[in-house]
Amino acid sequence: MRGGKFGSRRKRHSGILSVFPILFILFFSGMSLATGAPTIIYSPGAMSIPPDTAYPINVTVIPSRDTSVVIHWTFSSSVVHNDSMTFVADDRWYGELPAQSDFGHFSYYITAEDASGGIGRYPRNGNLTVYVADMIPPIITFDNSTLPSFSDGKAVNLTVEAQDDNAIYYVAFYYRYEGDIDWQTQSMENSSGNGYYLIFTPEHSGPMEFYFVASDGRNRVYFPSSGAASPMEVSVSSNGLFGLSLTITVLMLIAVALAVVDIVFYFGRKRGGSLGRDKSASGQDAKRKEKED
Numbered sequence: 001m002r003g004g005k006f007g008s009r010r011k012r013h014s015g016i017l018s019v020f021p022i023l024f025i026l027f028f029s030g031m032s033l034a035t036g037a038p039t040i041i042y043s044p045g046a047m048s049i050p051p052d053t054a055y056p057i058n059v060t061v062i063p064s065r066d067t068s069v070v071i072h073w074t075f076s077s078s079v080v081h082n083d084s085m086t087f088v089a090d091d092r093w094y095g096e097l098p099a100q101s102d103f104g105h106f107s108y109y110i111t112a113e114d115a116s117g118g119i120g121r122y123p124r125n126g127n128l129t130v131y132v133a134d135m136i137p138p139i140i141t142f143d144n145s146t147l148p149s150f151s152d153g154k155a156v157n158l159t160v161e162a163q164d165d166n167a168i169y170y171v172a173f174y175y176r177y178e179g180d181i182d183w184q185t186q187s188m189e190n191s192s193g194n195g196y197y198l199i200f201t202p203e204h205s206g207p208m209e210f211y212f213v214a215s216d217g218r219n220r221v222y223f224p225s226s227g228a229a230s231p232m233e234v235s236v237s238s239n240g241l242f243g244l245s246l247t248i249t250v251l252m253l254i255a256v257a258l259a260v261v262d263i264v265f266y267f268g269r270k271r272g273g274s275l276g277r278d279k280s281a282s283g284q285d286a287k288r289k290e291k292e293d
Contacts, residue, residue, distance in 0.1 A: 037118035038067050040110055044128055050135040055097035059110060064091040066115035071095045076104030097130060106130040137219035138164035142212055150236040152205040160223065162214040163194040169217040171196040175210035183228065205238040
């Protein structure tokens with residue numbers, strides 16, 4: 001009898017326990033639906049755009065019905081703008097960051113608010129960044145059809161043409177000699193307009209590689225276009241004798257001159273000694289002759 005009562009109680013308790021998880025799930029899912037926020041699905045595009053170019057933003061918002069979607073943005077300042085996005089179709093919304101003529105950066109995020117006050121945000125924390133930057137690299141040219149000759153110790157004028165849609169930041173000449181690992185560099189000066197020049201004096205003779213670089217502060221271009229990977233190659237001639245460098249030639253001439261001086265001094269001493277012996281011998285002969293007389 002008691003066992004039967006206990007058994008019926010166990011069945012009632014087990015029935016309640018089996019229903020409880022379902023009620024729990026329904027209860028909290030109902031709260032989630034009641035207090036939930038729209039979901040924003042977004043794949044940001046390029047991180048940089050050129051000046052005077054709008055930045056398009058396409059997002060998907062679920063649910064979209066009775067929802068307002070806004071882009072909150074600043075451009076290189078603390079002034080916040082709030083621009084509403086336009087509903088397109090199928091939960092898709094469109095908006096854009098307006099074109100800017102100056103270089104700088106956008107900082108932005110997106111919100112979606114439904115009729116019940118639920119607010120979704122993308123990204124959930126922090127902001128996204130888009131840079132308005134110089135996207136067009138400069139152009140550099142070098143007239144290598146009349147390549148100047150390079151001679152050891154002799155100055156040569158190197159000239160290139162460099163231009164940019166914004167401004168040229170610097171132009172440089174990179175070079176190295178046979179056997180060198182590191183590149184040496186010298187800055188080129190602006191002569192007039194797009195012209196840049198450098199008075200370059202090779203340090204020694206032999207094979208030499210070189211290329212040019214132009215930068216607008218963000219982009220770099222090379223001539224030849226591959227830069228250090230495939231530079232121009234020349235042979236620096238020597239101004240010395242027998243193809244030797246000028247320095248070595250000068251040292252050799254000094255050594256030869258010293259050797260000549262030594263030889264002249266040596267023969268001078270030798271000749272002076274023989275003359276002295278001749279005079280001494282002639283004096284002794286004269287004395288002997290006087291005695292005989």
